[in-house]
Amino acid sequence: MQKAFIVKITSGFNYYMSKINVRSGFLLLVISVLFITSCTSTGKEKTVKVEAMERPVKISAVKNITGFFGHRMDVNRKNYLETFPIDKYVDFIVKREHTDWNWTQAEQHGKWVESAYLSAIQSDDQALLAKAKDVLDRIIASQEESGYVGATARDFRSAERPVRGMDPYELYFVFHAFMTVYEETGNEEALNAAEKLAGYFLEYFGPGKQEFWPSDLRPPENIRHKLAGTSQFAGHSVHYSWEGTLLADPVTRLYELTGKQKYLDWSQWVVSNIDKWSGWDSFSRLDSVADGKLGVDELQPYVHSHTFHMNFMGFLRLYRITGDESLLRKVTGAWNDINERQMYITGGVSVAEHYEHDYVKPLSGNIVETCATMSWMQLTQMLLELTGDVKYADAIEKLMINHVFAAQAAEEGICRYHTPPNGTKPNGYFHGPDCCTASGHRIISLIPTFVYAENGKDFYINQYLASDYEGDAFKFRINTTYPETDKIELAIVSEDPVDKNLMLRIPSWCKTPEVKLNGNIIREVTSGTYLQLSQKWKKGDMVEIRFPMEEKWITRAHHSDYTMYYLPGGEHMYREVPTEIIPSAFMRGPVVYALDMFWNTQLDASADLNKDIRINTSVLPVPVQKQDDKMLGPVYETKGFLRGKEVKLVLTPFVNIGQWTRTDLPDPDRHSSAYTYGIWLNHM
CATH class of the missing domain: 2.60.40 (Immunoglobulin-like)
Known part of the structure; x- marks a missing residue:
C-alpha cells in the first residue's frame, strides 16, 4: 500500500512541476527524490515479501486452558517459573565475570524472561508479570554501552576476541526474549535493547571483520576436515560454524520489526558464508537433501539437531522477506527427511543431540533432547504459518500430545535433558538448571501460540x-x-x-x-x-x-540393536546390529502408550521390561478406570507374561511418565532409577 501511495504522489508532483516549466531536469530529480524520501516511513515496520498463510493470534486472546494440558501449563508456571531462582542467574549476568566455556548459566535469563512473560500474559498472572518486568529491567540496566548483555567478562573481550565461544548461542535467546516482550507488550526499551545487542555483533562481525570460523583452519585447509573441540566464536567446533550462524534468525526477526536494511544485509552475509566457514558446503548441499540424494545427517560429520533447527528458522525468515524459494526448498527438504527417517513415534527428534544415518533411532539412552523438541516444534510451526500445510500441524499435535509433557516432571515441573521412549525415572528429571530445563519451560510457555491462527476472514x-x-x-x-475422548x-x-x-x-x-x-x-x-x-x-x-481413534498394535519398522562409538570430542554415535527381536507398541489415534512400572503396582517393581516381560499382541487391550484424575487417559489393560507367568499389564499414555510419587509409598531418591517404562515392548 505504501509503495502505491508514493508512486501516485510522485506522478502528481512531476506533473505539477512540468506545468510550472522547471528547466533543470537535475533540479526536478533532486526535488522529487527529497519529496519521495519525506513520504517514505522511517519508523518501525515489517518489510515482508511472502505473506504468511496463517498468523498466530495474540497469546493474551487464548484464555482458560483447562484439562490435562492446562494443568501441566499451570505446573510449569506455578511450580517452576515462579519458584525458579532467576535472581541468581541475573546476578551472574550483571557481575559479568564469566570466562569458562560452560554455557548453561548464561542462557537462563533469556529463556526465563520470555517464558515468564508469555505464561503471565496468557494466564493473567499479574504477580509473575511484575516479577518478569523487574528481571527484564535489571538485565537491560546491565547492558553495556557497546550493547553487550551477556555473561562474559569485559576484560576477556576485545576487538580480536569480541565474544566467548558460546556467546552467540546464549544471546540468541536474549534477542528473542527482548523481541517477544516488545511484540506482546509494546515495551520500546526491550526493542531498543535488542537493537543495541545487534549493534554489538554488527560492530565486530561482518565483511572485513571477525567471522564465525569453527576452528583455526581456513580454506583450503578446512575443506572436508573433521573437527573437534571448541571454537572461539562459533560454539562447539564439531557444529561446523552453525552455532554462530544461528544469530541470523533473531537478527532477521529484528529486520522484520524495524525495516532497517543493515539487519537484513548482515543476516544475508552470515548465511552466504556458511559453506565457507563449515568447510563442508553444508548450506548448499541442503539442495541435495531436498532432491533426495542425501540424508540431512550427511551434510557434515556431525549434524546437531537443535542448532540446525535454529538456523533453519533464520532461513525461513529470509525467505519471507526476500521471496527466495530456494531457502524454503532447503528447509522443507530437510524437514521431510527428518520426518521420514529420524522422527520417533512420539514426534520427538534427535539421537544423542544429532541426526543419524538411515533409520538409526535407539530406544534408550540420550534420546530426544528437550532443546531439540523446542526448536523442532518452533520450526514446524513456522512452516505451518508459511505454507498452511496441515501436515505440520499434525506433527505439532503428535509432539505436544506425547513427548512435550512426558519430559516434564508431573509435580515439580522441571524438564529432563533427554526423554527416551524406553527408560527409567525419576533419574534424569533432576539436573541443571541447564539448556534443556530452560528449553522445556520455554516450549510449554509457547504452546498457546500454536493453537489458533488467522488471516483476514x-x-x-x-x-x-x-x-x-x-x-x-x-x-x-x-x-x-x-485426546482422552474423541x-x-x-x-x-x-x-x-x-x-x-x-x-x-x-x-x-x-x-x-x-x-x-x-x-x-x-x-x-x-x-x-x-x-x-x-x-x-x-x-x-x-x-x-x-475424531474416532483406531486402537492398534504397531510393529517397529527399521528396528535394530546398536553399538555406540565416540567422536574425538566425546559425541555419541551409533552403528546398527541386526536382531530378530522386533518390539511392538500400542496406539490409540495419535496417542502413544507405554508400560510404566509406576502404574503397574501388581507387578514386581524389579522386573526388567526387556528381559522379563512379554506382551500378547494377538488381542487388543481393553479400557479400565484410570488411577489418577490428573493423568491423561484412557488407561488400558492387556495380556502378557512376567517371566513366563501370565499377567495383566496396565498401559498408560506415554505422556504420564513424569509421575513417580504416590501417596501410599515413600518418594524414591530423586537420582534413582526406581521405575522403568517402555513404549516398545517385546511380544510372544
Missing part, C-alpha cells in the same frame, strides 16, 4: 485444547477432554454476529472424521485438510467435532 483451529478464544469481536469456547465442541459466544471462515484442522491420522454445524451433518470431511465453515457466526452457534 480465515480463522484456523490447529490444536484442540479446552480453552476460550477472546478476540476483539470473534469469541468462542472449546469444550473437550481431547469429541470436541466449539461454541460461539460473540455478542454480535461475525463473518468468518472457520478453518478446522482435520488430522491425517483420522479415517472417519465427523463434523456437525448446529446439529446438521457436514458432508465430505476430508482427513489431512482444513474443513472450511463459512457463515456469519452468532452467539449460540455450535460446531460438534468427532
Whole structure:
C-alpha cells in the first residue's frame, strides 16, 4: 500500500512541476527524490515479501486452558517459573565475570524472561508479570554501552576476541526474549535493547571483520576436515560454524520489526558464508537433501539437531522477506527427511543431540533432547504459518500430545535433558538448571501460540485444547477432554454476529472424521485438510467435532540393536546390529502408550521390561478406570507374561511418565532409577 501511495504522489508532483516549466531536469530529480524520501516511513515496520498463510493470534486472546494440558501449563508456571531462582542467574549476568566455556548459566535469563512473560500474559498472572518486568529491567540496566548483555567478562573481550565461544548461542535467546516482550507488550526499551545487542555483533562481525570460523583452519585447509573441540566464536567446533550462524534468525526477526536494511544485509552475509566457514558446503548441499540424494545427517560429520533447527528458522525468515524459494526448498527438504527417517513415534527428534544415518533411532539412552523438541516444534510451526500445510500441524499435535509433557516432571515441573521412549525415572528429571530445563519451560510457555491462527476472514483451529478464544469481536469456547475422548465442541459466544471462515484442522491420522454445524451433518470431511465453515457466526452457534481413534498394535519398522562409538570430542554415535527381536507398541489415534512400572503396582517393581516381560499382541487391550484424575487417559489393560507367568499389564499414555510419587509409598531418591517404562515392548 505504501509503495502505491508514493508512486501516485510522485506522478502528481512531476506533473505539477512540468506545468510550472522547471528547466533543470537535475533540479526536478533532486526535488522529487527529497519529496519521495519525506513520504517514505522511517519508523518501525515489517518489510515482508511472502505473506504468511496463517498468523498466530495474540497469546493474551487464548484464555482458560483447562484439562490435562492446562494443568501441566499451570505446573510449569506455578511450580517452576515462579519458584525458579532467576535472581541468581541475573546476578551472574550483571557481575559479568564469566570466562569458562560452560554455557548453561548464561542462557537462563533469556529463556526465563520470555517464558515468564508469555505464561503471565496468557494466564493473567499479574504477580509473575511484575516479577518478569523487574528481571527484564535489571538485565537491560546491565547492558553495556557497546550493547553487550551477556555473561562474559569485559576484560576477556576485545576487538580480536569480541565474544566467548558460546556467546552467540546464549544471546540468541536474549534477542528473542527482548523481541517477544516488545511484540506482546509494546515495551520500546526491550526493542531498543535488542537493537543495541545487534549493534554489538554488527560492530565486530561482518565483511572485513571477525567471522564465525569453527576452528583455526581456513580454506583450503578446512575443506572436508573433521573437527573437534571448541571454537572461539562459533560454539562447539564439531557444529561446523552453525552455532554462530544461528544469530541470523533473531537478527532477521529484528529486520522484520524495524525495516532497517543493515539487519537484513548482515543476516544475508552470515548465511552466504556458511559453506565457507563449515568447510563442508553444508548450506548448499541442503539442495541435495531436498532432491533426495542425501540424508540431512550427511551434510557434515556431525549434524546437531537443535542448532540446525535454529538456523533453519533464520532461513525461513529470509525467505519471507526476500521471496527466495530456494531457502524454503532447503528447509522443507530437510524437514521431510527428518520426518521420514529420524522422527520417533512420539514426534520427538534427535539421537544423542544429532541426526543419524538411515533409520538409526535407539530406544534408550540420550534420546530426544528437550532443546531439540523446542526448536523442532518452533520450526514446524513456522512452516505451518508459511505454507498452511496441515501436515505440520499434525506433527505439532503428535509432539505436544506425547513427548512435550512426558519430559516434564508431573509435580515439580522441571524438564529432563533427554526423554527416551524406553527408560527409567525419576533419574534424569533432576539436573541443571541447564539448556534443556530452560528449553522445556520455554516450549510449554509457547504452546498457546500454536493453537489458533488467522488471516483476514480465515480463522484456523490447529490444536484442540479446552480453552476460550477472546478476540476483539470473534469469541468462542472449546469444550473437550481431547485426546482422552474423541469429541470436541466449539461454541460461539460473540455478542454480535461475525463473518468468518472457520478453518478446522482435520488430522491425517483420522479415517472417519465427523463434523456437525448446529446439529446438521457436514458432508465430505476430508482427513489431512482444513474443513472450511463459512457463515456469519452468532452467539449460540455450535460446531460438534468427532475424531474416532483406531486402537492398534504397531510393529517397529527399521528396528535394530546398536553399538555406540565416540567422536574425538566425546559425541555419541551409533552403528546398527541386526536382531530378530522386533518390539511392538500400542496406539490409540495419535496417542502413544507405554508400560510404566509406576502404574503397574501388581507387578514386581524389579522386573526388567526387556528381559522379563512379554506382551500378547494377538488381542487388543481393553479400557479400565484410570488411577489418577490428573493423568491423561484412557488407561488400558492387556495380556502378557512376567517371566513366563501370565499377567495383566496396565498401559498408560506415554505422556504420564513424569509421575513417580504416590501417596501410599515413600518418594524414591530423586537420582534413582526406581521405575522403568517402555513404549516398545517385546511380544510372544
